[in-house]
Amino acid sequence: MPQRKCAQKRLRVDKTKALHNLQLKSDLKKEIKGLRSLIAQGKLDEAKEKIKVAFAKLDRAAAKGIIHKNTAARRKSTLSLKLSKKA
Numbered sequence: 001m002p003q004r005k006c007a008q009k010r011l012r013v014d015k016t017k018a019l020h021n022l023q024l025k026s027d028l029k030k031e032i033k034g035l036r037s038l039i040a041q042g043k044l045d046e047a048k049e050k051i052k053v054a055f056a057k058l059d060r061a062a063a064k065g066i067i068h069k070n071t072a073a074r075r076k077s078t079l080s081l082k083l084s085k086k087a
Helices: 005-041 044-063 069-086
Strands: none
Touching: 005 044, 005 069, 044 069
């Protein structure tokens, strides 16, 4: 347990930020999973609308440092390839 006041506050802040990042990451995973299921079911019109939202969430997560920018780019590329192959 930290002894100094500033170290105690830092511990509290880090816990809060970790929970927030975890929530953003799980939202991102849910969005991508939903998009993949739409593509697999063949609902391409809905998937084209949902891909915009997924791309925005990926970009936001990469900008905030939750995921690496190359990871975001790779996931965007993979999702768009899957969508274009089905279309």
